[in-house]
Amino acid sequence: MLISRRNTVAWAMGTVAAMFAVTGALAQDGPIRIGSITTLEGPFATGGQDAYRAMEMAFEAIDYTIGGRQIEWIRESSNATPDVALARARKLIEQDEVDIIIGPLSGAEGIALRDYSRTLEGKTIVNGSSGAADTTLRDPSPNFFRFNTEGTQWMAGLGTYAYEEMGSRHVALVAADYAFPYAQVFGFMHEYCELGGAVTKLWSPLNTTDFSSIIAQFPSDVDAVVLIQGGTDALAFLTQYAEVGGDLPIIGGSITADQTLLSARGPHQSLMEGMVAAGPIADLNEDPNWQDFVARYRERWGSEGFDSPSIHAVNYYTNTIAVIQALEEVGGDLSDNQAAFQAALAAAEFTAPTGANVALDHNRQAISDIFLTRIVNDGGTMRTEAFGRTPNVSQTLGMDQDAFMALGSPSRDNPDCPPAR
């Protein structure tokens, strides 16, 4: 009895081991396996779904075939926490034996996957939409590539526009108190302070609903408000500011003018029209690449998708076509620990669906174009419109990396240019 049971166990284990051995052997000359991770759960779920729509378009365009090899796409979902993203990546690499991972979506997940990619050999992780600066700036991994830009880059041109075109000299900065706004504030102040502008910083915790104490702290001589908030926080601020009769021009961050703000109705709309901001995409963009992408997106997804592709769709699409192009260049050859493929990725230069040029720096981080945007009333619907472009913005804002690193990490107190008292 006892012996036969042990035999059964041994047989079962042996069968399982044999199955793994067989699948391992088949993987050598089978299809190219591409895994992907995005967030289909939690706060960014709608963005994650849109990211997969865009990836699907990219793969459909080549009919899931590169160099005669079939592409097998294995999708995973995380909940925007790094531990889960890491668990999914391990499953994709070690169990599903994918060659390439595209993802993840959020900042801390990106850093976790960057660390994991360093422990891998012959595998490549290409970012999805995550935008933490440190993912590529500090301690980069040779196996991690990012073809989208990040929070600091996104503000390129805005500080200069505020100072020179709007004539602003002293702004009140209302920003949420966490890492992403720090990066955005850094990008804005880097230009604005250099030109001679002064900034009074007012931080609020994430999910603030009452901004009255912050509005009350505005110095009397400020000539504009910089609002680095997203979602309901931005809506709450603008509503309250409009209600107290505030009329200073508003300068937004890259996620301020999102759908929460644009589609809501209320007193904030009077302040919103004409709000300038900077970022990697705009709803309305004359560039033919963007016109074409939006048309294809609407045709493919109809009412299932958004009215206009989201930033996550654009970022995942950009990273996916980088992978596809590099694979086509090497004819689907992933031998020699993917050396040829990684070299092709590192040398890739192409045009993103926004019309922006994309190339990589020595840390395998995108150098790309950033758009100045403003909110316009497009036949009763509020949309963002591109009206300017800062070409080839690098992660170090055009500086030498050592000089840029000497500026220190973005934080509440860095950079700083308070008004003279």
Next chain:
Amino acid sequence: MIMMTSRQWLATAAGVVILLSLPLFLPNFWLVNIFGRAMVYGVVALSLTFLAHYGGFVSLAQTMVAGVAGYAVAMMAPTAIPLGPLAMPYFAAIPLALLAATVAGAIVGMIAVNTREIYLLMITLALAVGLSLFAQSNITWFRGYEGIRNIIGPEVMGLPFRTPLVFYYVALGVAVSMFLLVLYVVRTPFGLVLQAIRDSDRRAAAIGYYVGLHRIASFALAGFIAGWGGVLITFYNIGITPSSIGLWATVAVLIMAVIGGLGHPLGAFIGALIYTVMDTFASSIIGHDRFNTLIGLVFLAIVLLSPDGVWGLGKRLSTALGKRPQVNADRETSL
């Protein structure tokens, strides 16, 4: 479970032998990311099972206490990026992290010492969420939202910690040690008094035992156990972030403990294994859109079929089959 019978010792030894020989049969993915992961999270769930079964406290702060150890070892780790001011070798950082978790456990115990049931849940939940939010907003020590990265763990016999066999055997060693520690402690005078207090704290106090001190000590011991889990989880995840100790992680550990069964320390590991397998493979079974539904249904089914988890189910099955008459049934079904 006052004394293990020779039969139980035999079962334990057989279990350990099977686990020791798993690397002969299983690919690395299963070793590290299913069994290894289940064991390190199972240690945290074990600390909760220990408190719940022998002390009568369902504490939601155990993930937070594990996080204290995780953050402590990350702050002191020689490989951290960026390197903290406290950097020291791992052989010093790990014991200090365990000490930190023990102290944190005792502090949770002191705060919660006079509360029961739902109030205990609320207080420990508040502590758990509080530390996570603090870690998220503190840049100087906790590095905020992005957390402390590149905590790869020490080298063991010249091999990196992430080597599958190294990680698996260390996780196994820690899990078995903590499991035996719990079985040992509940037989000591301290453990017996703890169970007496659980059954009737007034009677225990009347006999002359200091009820509050025993409770605090049990939280400290649970903190020590959770601390081991926290250190290994941090190595496994190559770092720690506020979300590692947030609400989601807290609930995950509670689910592991409950579906495994709070009636026996082994339940924590059974639950962690089921959770890990479901979490890893649900999306392969049902697709990436609805896999959370499948996970939820499986957990719901387990709890509906057997309120005392898989352990309780197995126990009732074996009783029903008459293999082992449970004349002297101990307290394993009461919570």
